Amino acid sequence: MSKKVDIKNKLPKHIAPDCVWTKIATHLDYLDNQNNNSRLATKLPTHTAPDIFAKIQVEKRSKTKFISYRNAAAAILILVSTSIGITTYLVKNNANIAHTIEMEPESTTNTNIFNFQTSNEFSYILSQSCNAQPEVCNKPEYENLQKQLNDIEKEIETLKQALSTYKDPNLEKHLVRLINDKVKLEKYLLNLFS
Amino acid sequence: MKLIKRNNSELVLIKLCLSNNRQAQFELFNKYKDAMYTLAYQITGNYNDAEDALQDTFINVFMNLKSFKGESTIGAWIKTILIRNSIKKTKAVFKYDDISEVSISEQFNIDDNLTGETIEKALLELNKGYRTVFVLSEVEGYKHREIAEILGISEGTSKSQLFHAKKQLKKKLQFA
Numbered sequence: 325m326s327k328k329v330d331i332k333n334k335l336p337k338h339i340a341p342d343c344v345w346t347k348i349a350t351h352l353d354y355l356d357n358q359n360n361n362s363r364l365a366t367k368l369p370t371h372t373a374p375d376i377f378a379k380i381q382v383e384k385r386s387k388t389k390f391i392s393y394r395n396a397a398a399a400i401l402i403l404v405s406t407s408i409g410i411t412t413y414l415v416k417n418n419a420n421i422a423h424t425i426e427m428e429p430e431s432t433t434n435t436n437i438f439n440f441q442t443s444n445e446f447s448y449i450l451s452q453s454c455n456a457q458p459e460v461c462n463k464p465e466y467e468n469l470q471k472q473l474n475d476i477e478k479e480i481e482t483l484k485q486a487l488s489t490y491k492d493p494n495l496e497k498h499l500v501r502l503i504n505d506k507v508k509l510e511k512y513l514l515n516l517f518s
Numbered sequence: 519m520k521l522i523k524r525n526n527s528e529l530v531l532i533k534l535c536l537s538n539n540r541q542a543q544f545e546l547f548n549k550y551k552d553a554m555y556t557l558a559y560q561i562t563g564n565y566n567d568a569e570d571a572l573q574d575t576f577i578n579v580f581m582n583l584k585s586f587k588g589e590s591t592i593g594a595w596i597k598t599i600l601i602r603n604s605i606k607k608t609k610a611v612f613k614y615d616d617i618s619e620v621s622i623s624e625q626f627n628i629d630d631n632l633t634g635e636t637i638e639k640a641l642l643e644l645n646k647g648y649r650t651v652f653v654l655s656e657v658e659g660y661k662h663r664e665i666a667e668i669l670g671i672s673e674g675t676s677k678s679q680l681f682h683a684k685k686q687l688k689k690k691l692q693f694a
Contacts, residue, residue: 332657334634335641340555344569345547348576349540355581356538 443477446510453517460516469513476506532592536583547576550593554600560653561604563642571607575600601654601668608646632691640690648683655680 454461483499486492534542554575558568578599586595628637641649650669654660655676660668665676 331628331637334628334632335556335560335638335657336634337552338556338559338565338568340551340572341569344551344555344573344576345544347573348547348580349544351573351577352538352540352543352580 450513453514457517463516466513466516469509469516473506473509473513476502476509480506528592532583532586535580543580546579546592550596551576553593554596557597557653557658558600558604560638560641560657561601561650562607563646563649567604567607571600571604574603578603597658598668605650605669608650629691637691640687643690644683644686647679648686651676651679652683652687656684 460466480499480502483495483502487495487499531542531546535546551572555568555572558571558575559565562568562571575596579596586592641652644652651665654665654668655662662673662676662680665671666673669676
């Protein structure tokens with residue numbers, strides 16, 4: 325141990341420069357200031373942060389509502405414009421259909437005109453007229469008209485049966501035409517007696 | 519727990535330092551500064567690093583004085599901190615060599631005619647790792663177990679470093 329002491333005592337001693345303490349003191353002062361600042365921070369009042377999460381949720385919900393309203397409005401607009409477009413297209417391109425619809429009341433009217441009661445009445449009137457003026461009923465003109473009337477009536481009957489089965493608009497049109505012809509023939513026949 | 523005898527004035531000084539009294543801190547620094555600076559210079563091998571190591575050491579001491587449990591003298595506690603700070607500056611590498619116990623226990627005698635400056639010059643020319651272990655063992659009187667703990671190396675490495683340090687120093691001093 326004495327040997328070690330000897331070496332230590334033999335080695336030169338060095339003196340620490342004064343600036344070392346100055347640096348240490350400066351650093352310690354800096355640390356003290358930092359501590360004081362942190363103590364000041366603990367003394368200051370604390371404030372509760374607003375509930376940002378709830379705010380975000382509300383904003384999100386209102387935004388979603390706005391989006392749904394906007395979507396609904398857009399859907400309605402599309403539907404309206406589409407229906408307008410379709411209507412315009414139909415009006416422009418389906419004029420014939422409208423005409424066909426107009427034909428229906430005419431056919432109904434004529435169908436109403438043509439009924440057995442009226443036909444029986446006409447037969448009764450015609451037989452009474454023949455009894456009163458038998459020479460007219462023997463004329464070839466009368467016989468010709470009477471024959472045409474019978475043919476039309478037969479044809480009308482056939483068409484009525486066909487219409488009950490097929491309900492074809494063309495057949496209806498043809499029936500209306502035949503009924504009109506029949507009325508004209510009856511008129512001619514009655515005019516022969518005047 | 520081994521209690522260390524210390525005088526009342528040192529206890530008062532430590533208490534005052536704990537209460538952040540700058541004058542007391544200066545007194546403690548003043549008491550140990552030269553011995554610590556000398557040791558730092560012997561380990562680092564240059565004055566700038568020794569200065570830095572001394573500065574870092576006393577900042578660490580005043581910041582961590584609460585953790586000083588009194589198991590050693592305040593001087594020994596400061597010295598341990600200084601050695602660690604000085605080694606950080608040198609970035610010394612400690613290599614282990616397998617050497618015999620006979621070689622380690624070999625006597626190392628210094629010629630009385632050699633001056634302290636000559637011995638120090640030879641010491642500073644040593645490899646950093648060898649020099650550190652030599653200073654701690656032969657100058658400061660630490661045991662290999664203590665050196666191993668401070669430097670974070672094995673006792674075997676400490677012994678082998680000391681063996682090589684003695685060998686190199688002997689050679690250098692022969693031609694001095």
